[in-house]
Amino acid sequence: MESRKLYRLEEGKMICGVCAGIADYLNIDVTVIRLITAALVLGCGSGLIFYILAAIVMPVRPY
Secondary structure (H helix, E strand, O other), X not given: OOOOOOOEOOOOXXXXXXXXXXXXXXXXXXXXXHXXXXXXXXXXXXXXXXXXXXXXXXXXXXX
């Protein structure tokens, strides 16, 4: 079984590549993840904290 890891992506990124990495990991469209992230940021504000933490913790995918 292939081991999958969660990485930030440099290609297709808008800010830090967190949403692109999550979308790639879950194999769904990046727009869905970006809309969910925007809703969390605008709705309760905690989404911004999680995004910043993910940008710090998630490694960039090696090429």
